[in-house]
Amino acid sequence: MLSIIVPTYNESRNIEELLTRISKALKPINIPFEVLIVDDNSPDGTAQVAEALKSRFNINVVRRPRKDGLASAVMSGFKLATGDILSVMDADLSHPPEAIPEMYREINSGNADIVVGSRYVEGGASASWPWYRRLISSFARLLARPITAVKDSGTGFFMLRRSVIEGADINPRGFKVLIEILAKGNYSKAKEVPILFNDRAKGQSKLGIKEVLEYLESLCLIYYGMLTGKIKRKKNIA
Ligand SMILES: Nc1nc2c(ncn2[C@@H]2O[C@H](COP(=O)(O)OP(=O)(O)O)[C@@H](O)[C@H]2O)c(=O)[nH]1
Numbered sequence: 136m137l138s139i140i141v142p143t144y145n146e147s148r149n150i151e152e153l154l155t156r157i158s159k160a161l162k163p164i165n166i167p168f169e170v171l172i173v174d175d176n177s178p179d180g181t182a183q184v185a186e187a188l189k190s191r192f193n194i195n196v197v198r199r200p201r202k203d204g205l206a207s208a209v210m211s212g213f214k215l216a217t218g219d220i221l222s223v224m225d226a227d228l229s230h231p232p233e234a235i236p237e238m239y240r241e242i243n244s245g246n247a248d249i250v251v252g253s254r255y256v257e258g259g260a261s262a263s264w265p266w267y268r269r270l271i272s273s274f275a276r277l278l279a280r281p282i283t284a285v286k287d288s289g290t291g292f293f294m295l296r297r298s299v300i301e302g303a304d305i306n307p308r309g310f311k312v313l314i315e316i317l318a319k320g321n322y323s324k325a326k327e328v329p330i331l332f333n334d335r336a337k338g339q340s341k342l343g344i345k346e347v348l349e350y351l352e353s354l355c356l357i358y359y360g361m362l363t364g365k366i367k368r369k370k371n372i373a
């Protein structure tokens with residue numbers, strides 16, 4: 136079973152198209168899957184919109200009482216998911232659901248334990264972000280280089296075997312969860328599958344200065360773990 140975790144905050148206008156595209160993309164591979172919408176009491180009624188779509192899609196809506204950050208929403212989703220393969224993606228249609236079958240194949244065939252939907256490998260590309268978003272993204276990538284060989288470690292689109300996170304000491308702050316998993320997860324093979332990253336369809340980005348600072352804090356804690364020998368850099372990237 137594949138569990139697709141989608142953290143949402145004010146995504147009511149994107150949810151139906153996202154679910155439609157996920158269902159369509161997964162139809163040809165005919166595998167059992169569930170979608171977990173993890174919503175932080177969005178004022179725009181995302182949770183209610185998602186609930187109303189339950190008759191058409193196999194979804195669970197996890198309602199958290201208040202906005203508590205993207206990374207912690209993902210962790211809540213991992214806890215409640217029933218699949219042995221877990222995937223995470225944004226709700227804003229930046230991440231193409233059409234890439235899910237290939238990501239799934241890489242894991243299911245034993246090629247990889249963790250697969251990243253990547254903008255920065257051959258065949259991948261990024262939408263035209265404003266200059267400050269590109270700057271933040273490049274800077275984040277540079278700082279992640281000592282930690283992992285995965286090029287797109289800042290993405291919110293990935294898939295893994297549950298065993299990668301089971302028993303691992305993952306406690307992400309703020310916005311980014313993948314870097315924690317890449318640093319501390321139990322895996323031997325990571326793979327990047329190229330994706331075309333689109334600009335968000337509707338609504339607004341939730342990345343602000345608080346999220347950037349929390350990311351820097353996470354990186355510092357990982358660096359500290361590496362310096363003290365508690366965290367080892369993983370090299371096996373296919
Ligand atoms: N549950 C939850 N989801 C969040 C939170 N912050 C962001 N998200 C969701 O995480 C995903 C990525 O956020 P987004 O604003 O698109 O960030 P960007 O792509 O970096 O601009 C989207 O699906 C958001 O709705 C939060 O605090 N809680």
Ligand SMILES: [Mg+2]
Binds near residue numbers: 225
């Ligand atoms: Mg986005």
